[in-house]
Amino acid sequence: MIEAPGILLTLIAFVAVIGPLVFVHEMGHYLAGRWFGIKAEVFSIGFGREVAGFTDRRGTRWKFGWLPLGGYVKFAGDMNPAGQPSADWLALPASERAKTFQSKPVWQRAIVVAAGPLVNFLVAILILAGFAHFYGVRYAPPLVGEVVAASPAAAAGLRAGDRIVALGGRSVESFADIAQYAMMRPGEAVRVDLLRAGRPASTTVAIGTLKQRDRFGNEYRIGRVGIGSPPVEYRPVSVLRAPVEGAIQVVAIVRGSLDAIGQIISGRRSVEELGGPLRIAKVSGEQMTLGWPAFIGLVALVSINLGFINLLPVPMLDGGHLLFYAIEAVRRRPVDGQVQEWAYRGGLAAILALMILVTFNDLASLGLWRNLAGLIG
Known part of the structure; x- marks a missing residue:
């Protein structure tokens, strides 16, 4: 029986999983924005106070936050959560306003937002394609x-x-x-x-x-x-066929995730099975002890889930932005800014509630509540 990994290995494994995946996710947004001539003011890995960083010649601040649970790209002109034009935006010189996110047509904004999750899927496809080619199907x-x-x-x-x-x-x-x-x-x-x-x-x-x-x-x-x-x-799988096999596996995993969400909503599966960062950290350490193939396979799985979750039509997530852009494309005008503002507040509240729930579940999976009950008893 393999003993559980220590805290240090678990932390290292967690950062090795989350850090690169957050980076490539945000890099997808950044590169798509740069392709369309949008200036990026900040590229951050992690949230909160800056630990380290530098500013490149384009004026983008690349930095690391002290809380490595995500990241973001702040584009020029992104002055409110809904990304709506404001008085400050209208006051910008025309040359600067042309480089802002809001100035771009809806289809370009949609591509920039979708690029992050799509890169996560691409990473998973490449990893699974490698497994298919070297190990066969x-x-x-x-x-x-x-x-x-x-x-x-x-x-x-x-x-x-x-x-x-x-x-x-x-x-x-x-x-x-x-x-x-x-x-x-x-x-x-x-x-x-x-x-x-x-x-x-x-x-x-x-x-x-x-x-x-x-x-x-x-x-x-x-x-x-x-x-x-x-x-x-x-x-055996050829090099040309391998990406197709990788894509097939990604689709199967996403379909499984959709099934799981449907079962939780209908009550056929317990919400206790939902996990968060602590559980990912725990599994990351365990998979690292099993060897690199198992660990890299976990990276692919987490990358798929990161892309999938971000595409859910929840305000504050990429999928919520895409939902509003779809409505804008149909109506030929954006959703009212106040409506979006309240939607994003509701989305933030829902995400915070979910984080509390999954953290509670994670602590339960680590035996905290059981141990506390034993101490009290």
């Missing part, structure tokens, strides 16, 4: 290799040799699709469409629940159907 057809006795599959009448074509109305292309779908839905009853001896059939399976504990003591609740995989093959 594991593949098994969506066939039932065997049926475990007294399992949900046996109760549903599944047989060895059945070819599963859809689960819950979602088509499957490989055995991995079956495993991923079931893993995300413990305790749910789903429709199974299949081919048996070439003839279509269907049944309903009540996915079982399995609690697992990894070598670090983390517990997971996952779904299991109770079928064995057919023979697995590792297919």
